[in-house]
Amino acid sequence: xxxxxESGGGLVxxxxxxxxxxxxxxLSFTFSSVAMxxxxxxLGKEREFxxxxxxxSVSRNYKESVKGRFTVSxxxxxxxxxxxxxRLKPADTAVYYCAARRYSTASAAPYDYTYWGQGTQVxxxx
Numbered sequence: 001x002x003x004x005x006e007s008g009g010g011l012v013x014x015x016x017x018x019x020x021x022x023x024x025x026x027l028s029f030t031f032s033s034v035a036m037x038x039x040x041x042x043l044g045k046e047r048e049f050x051x052x053x054x055x056x057s058v059s060r061n062y063k064e065s066v067k068g069r070f071t072v073s074x075x076x077x078x079x080x081x082x083x084x085x086x087r088l089k090p091a092d093t094a095v096y097y098c099a100a101r102r103y104s105t106a107s108a109a110p111y112d113y114t115y116w117g118q119g120t121q122v123x124x125x126x
Contacts, residue, residue, distance in 0.1 A: 001026045002115045004098050009120030012088055016124070020083040022098030022117055032056075032076035035106045037113055038083045040094035040122075047110060050096070051083060055104035063108075065091070088124045095119040 008020040020038070024031050037052040051062045051072035060072055071084040081098055099113035107113070 004115055004117035006098050006117045006120040009122045011123045014126050016088050017086045020096055022081045024079045031079040035101050035104055036081040037099045040096045042094040049108040052106040052108055054106040059106045061106055090124045090126045093124050095121050
């Protein structure tokens with residue numbers, strides 16, 4: 001049974017930093033062969049793309065509003081993907097989800113992802 005477990009969320013002040021982690025387990029395929037993504041959903045809004053990383057970390061893409069502030073990375077030996085978030089803003093407040101797709105190439109489209117975590121809450125106070 002595939003499990004993606006996010007951690008690292010919390011309450012932070014405007015301009016602060018957080019690092020989210022997502023550990024994958026129970027995969028029927030090798031973690032290092034699949035792309036991963038981070039998405040978020042604010043209260044009352046649709047889920048939106050935040051960042052994605054290819055299987056070998058060569059390709060990384062970001063939502064325009066987080067470029068230069070967020071960094072996605074992965075450790076294939078540990079089956080973990082990270083989202084380093086700096087200079088956080090109240091607009092970044094949301095539940096953050098990691099997702100895995102069954103292909104190696106990065107994608108910003110939620111429908112390209114097969115497996116999803118339960119999410120971790122990030123709240124940025126002004």
